[in-house]
Amino acid sequence: MSVETLTLQVRLERPGFVLELNQQLDLAGVTVLFGPSGAGKSTLLRVLAGLETPASGRIRLDGTIWFDDEAGINLPAHARPVGLMFQDARLFSHLDVAGNLAFAETRSRGREPSFDTNAVVAALDLQPLLARQIHTLSGGERQRVALARTLLTRPRLLLLDEPLTALDRDRKADILPYLERIPRAFGLPTLYVSHAIEEVVRLADRVLVLADGRVQAYGPAAQIVERLDLQPLTGRFEAGVLIQAKVLAHDQRLHITQVEVSGDTLTMPLLEHLAPGEPVRLRVRARDVAIATERPNRISIRNVLAGRLKSIVLDPDTPFAEVLVELRGAHVRARLTRAAVEDLGLNEGDQVYALIKSISLDRRLV
Amino acid sequence: MPDLGPLWLTLYLATVTTAILLLLGTPLAWWLATTRSPVKPVIEAITALPLVLPPTVLGFYLLVFLSPDSTLGGLWVQLTGDALTFSFAGLVVASVLYSLPFMVQPLQTAFAAVGRGPMEAAASLGAKPLDAFLHVAAPLSLRGFVTAAVLSFAHTLGEFGVVLMVGGNIPGRTRVISIAIYEHVETLRYEEAHVLSAGLVLFSFLVLLWVYSLNRRAAIRVG
Numbered sequence: 001m002s003v004e005t006l007t008l009q010v011r012l013e014r015p016g017f018v019l020e021l022n023q024q025l026d027l028a029g030v031t032v033l034f035g036p037s038g039a040g041k042s043t044l045l046r047v048l049a050g051l052e053t054p055a056s057g058r059i060r061l062d063g064t065i066w067f068d069d070e071a072g073i074n075l076p077a078h079a080r081p082v083g084l085m086f087q088d089a090r091l092f093s094h095l096d097v098a099g100n101l102a103f104a105e106t107r108s109r110g111r112e113p114s115f116d117t118n119a120v121v122a123a124l125d126l127q128p129l130l131a132r133q134i135h136t137l138s139g140g141e142r143q144r145v146a147l148a149r150t151l152l153t154r155p156r157l158l159l160l161d162e163p164l165t166a167l168d169r170d171r172k173a174d175i176l177p178y179l180e181r182i183p184r185a186f187g188l189p190t191l192y193v194s195h196a197i198e199e200v201v202r203l204a205d206r207v208l209v210l211a212d213g214r215v216q217a218y219g220p221a222a223q224i225v226e227r228l229d230l231q232p233l234t235g236r237f238e239a240g241v242l243i244q245a246k247v248l249a250h251d252q253r254l255h256i257t258q259v260e261v262s263g264d265t266l267t268m269p270l271l272e273h274l275a276p277g278e279p280v281r282l283r284v285r286a287r288d289v290a291i292a293t294e295r296p297n298r299i300s301i302r303n304v305l306a307g308r309l310k311s312i313v314l315d316p317d318t319p320f321a322e323v324l325v326e327l328r329g330a331h332v333r334a335r336l337t338r339a340a341v342e343d344l345g346l347n348e349g350d351q352v353y354a355l356i357k358s359i360s361l362d363r364r365l366v
Numbered sequence: 367m368p369d370l371g372p373l374w375l376t377l378y379l380a381t382v383t384t385a386i387l388l389l390l391g392t393p394l395a396w397w398l399a400t401t402r403s404p405v406k407p408v409i410e411a412i413t414a415l416p417l418v419l420p421p422t423v424l425g426f427y428l429l430v431f432l433s434p435d436s437t438l439g440g441l442w443v444q445l446t447g448d449a450l451t452f453s454f455a456g457l458v459v460a461s462v463l464y465s466l467p468f469m470v471q472p473l474q475t476a477f478a479a480v481g482r483g484p485m486e487a488a489a490s491l492g493a494k495p496l497d498a499f500l501h502v503a504a505p506l507s508l509r510g511f512v513t514a515a516v517l518s519f520a521h522t523l524g525e526f527g528v529v530l531m532v533g534g535n536i537p538g539r540t541r542v543i544s545i546a547i548y549e550h551v552e553t554l555r556y557e558e559a560h561v562l563s564a565g566l567v568l569f570s571f572l573v574l575l576w577v578y579s580l581n582r583r584a585a586i587r588v589g
Contacts, residue, residue: 051486077489078498090487094505103501107492153491 003028004189006157009057010047019043019054019213027061027157027189029205032221034194035233040213041193042087045159048191049084050077061157081111083155083188087162089146091134097145098130104152111154115186123185124148124178140171144178151186158183158190164199179203201225201242201283209233222281240285243330247274262329267302268359283360286322289334290355293344303356307332309348314338325354332356371538372546373562379454379542380522383461387469387518388511390462395473395514396499400482417467425531428460432532457533457540461522468517476510477503513577520573523566 006025012018019040025031033041046052048059050066053074059067066075091100105117121127124144129137137145143163150158163179164172180203183190192203200207204221209230217230222242224230245259250270257271259280266282274280295304307325314321321338323346324331332354346352398410416424432439432450442450450456480503488498504511526544533540535549543562550559 049490051490076494077486078492078494082490084490086483086487086490088483090483092484092487092502092506094502094508103488103493104491107497149491 004062004156006048007058007060008044010044010054010059011056012043012047012052012054014043017043017213019047021210021213021215023208023215023218025191025208025218026206030183030190030192030203031206031208032192032194032200032204033208033210034197034200034204034224035210035216037195039195039210041195041210042161043213044210045084045161045191045193048080048157049082049159050075050080051084078107081154081156082159083150083153083157084159085143085146085150085161085163087165089142089166091137091142091145091149093134095134096130097126097132097134097137100134100145100149101126101130101152104149108152108154113154113156113187115151115154117152120148120151123151123182138171139167140174143167143171143175147178147182151182151188155188158188160190160192162193162195164194164196176202197225201240240283240288241331241333243282243284243332245280245282247271247276247278247280249276261327264305264328264330266305266356266359284332284356285358285360286333286335288357288359289325289332290357291323291325291334291336291340291344291346292353292355293346293350295353296355299355301355301357303354303359305332305354305356307352307354309346309350309352312341312346312348314341325352327354369537369546372541372543373565375454375538375541376523376543379457379461380519382458383465383522384469384515384519386458386462387465388515391466391469391473391514391518395470396477396503398470398474399477413470414467416464421464421525421527422531424464425460425528428456428463428528428532432456432459451532452534452536452540454533454539457529457542460528460532461525464525464528465518465521468521469514472510472514472517473507476507476513479510480506509580512580516573516577520570523570 004027006027008025009022011020017038017040021044033044035041043052047054054067054069056069057067058065065071065073066080067073092103095103101117101121121130124147126144126148129141129145134142143166147163160179164175167175179192182188192199194200200221206219207221207224208218209216209224211233216233217224217227222244225240225242243261245261245266248258248260248265250257250272252270255270256267257269257274259266259268259282261282268282271280295306305327307327310324310326310331312321312323315338319337319339321336321341323334323336323341325334334354394413398406398413429451430436434440434443434449434451439450442448442455446455448455450459484502484506485498488502489495493501524544525542526548529540529542529545533542535541535545543566547559547562547566550556550562
């Protein structure tokens with residue numbers, strides 16, 4: 001499948017807010033629009049869907065122009081080949097679930113890709129809900145119906161506007177697997193608005209970081225979450241890195257799995273469902289990594305990796321510092337105290353050992 | 367037993383008026399509910415005028431503007447051969463204006479309650495504006511439509527002053543129930559007046575009872 005390019009040159013003014021960007025996005029997999037609330041993420045989605053009109057600029061999907069103020073082109077919302085799923089679902093209360101799906105389906109007949117209702121209903125496990133009235137649905141069920149309805153517009157681009165914010169923790173856990181699976185299952189490039197770094201690491205292939213209506217960074221997810229300079233935006237507490245790894249072997253007795261990270265071997269809790277050789281993405285949080293200047297012996301931490309200190313960022317007005325350690329082929333971040341940095345006399349370029357207390361599976365890479 | 371001709375004429379007038387008001391009032395109410403135009407308050411005020419004006423004032427101006435000597439009235443005479451004053455057609459025009467706020471205000475409230483959300487959702491699902499209005503906004507405003515239609519109908523039933531000014535008292539043409547009652551009283555035929563009056567009271571009560579029970583959960587706004 002060829003990768004389509006979305007060209008965005010947009011300037012839009014609202015009271016107290018200016019959205020201004022000039023960016024090309026590669027539409028493959030999931031691109032998360034990430035940033036604090038008020039950054040302009042949802043506004044950007046609305047611009048793409050044709051619900052807001054920019055003051056000036058151009059929006060183009062490959063060769064097709066959606067908006068061009070100079071040429072006087074502004075494709076109306078109902079004619080744009082995008083599927084927008086609203087934060088608050090916006091299901092039609094005068095129709096039942098099947099009616100809501102049919103509303104989208106009958107208006108998108110003949111469009112490519114030609115998903116059929118049964119496939120969408122099956123993918124989102126909606127069969128038991130079809131005859132239900134909207135007001136009887138739970139929050140999670142609403143989001144599933146809304147996602148199905150959006151798919152049935154047969155879009156070329158899926159736009160998801162913080163689909164998890166309206167839900168409580170348990171409901172989030174119910175919906176997340178669908179959000180993870182659907183874009184891939186239906187081969188749909190997706191723009192996903194989120195202000196939660198957990199969703200970024202779980203879902204994103206690429207990340208566009210927005211703040212104050214401007215692009216702060218754009219790139220592969222693993223790179224973006226590693227960047228220390230984006231910390232104020234990506235969040236400190238959950239800061240960490242994503243690492244590509246490969247399953248080596250399982251130890252059923254001790255309940256552990258060994259994985260390989262470009263030459264280094266790491267031990268982590270058993271990932272029984274993964275076959276040896278399978279590629280995975282791991283997440284190592286900065287607060288789970290400690291630093292030693294000598295290789296410690298007789299220590300409970302299993303993962304001790306040699307590396308080089310690449311950067312040290314002291315956090316003013318806090319007791320903390322954050323360092324980036326270069327391993328053989330990967331990086332980890334560690335959150336230390338500034339006192340520890342001084343005490344150990346750490347300098348950029350030093351040989352150190354990264355002690356990794358815990359690793360979690362981020363997702364399987366297929 | 368009184369002559370029931372005025373009753374049928376009244377029901378016919380109210381039905382025609384309500385049908386025309388549905389056609390004219392719906393786009394007007396939609397525009398008022400969705401526009402950000404600075405002239406909106408002006409149009410709202412004009413729409414509400416019939417609520418506060420004495421019917422005689424409305425009737426007087428209508429008489430002036432509908433008379434065969436006026437541009438509009440003259441045009442009508444040329445087109446139909448009949449005058450707009452002291453005719454059924456004139457009564458319809460008068461009733462439409464007189465009952466306009468009773469159609470527009472409940473509809474405007476209903477449309478505003480639907481809000482932009484469902485219409486944006488409909489557009490993003492590929493529905494063109496008219497399609498979205500007919501299949502999303504209108505069904506979601508169903509109670510507003512029922513309220514507006516019933517109130518317009520009931521309000522037309524009860525009009526008197528405007529009819530007297532514009533339509534006079536011509537049996538089978540402009541003699542509606544309120545005029546008939548007035549005449550029965552003037553000529554001291556109280557029995558007939560009683561029958562028609564009680565009938566109107568009962569009918570109006572039943573209509574309003576129906577509307578209010580329909581709107582038990584959502585308040586209606588008139589005036």
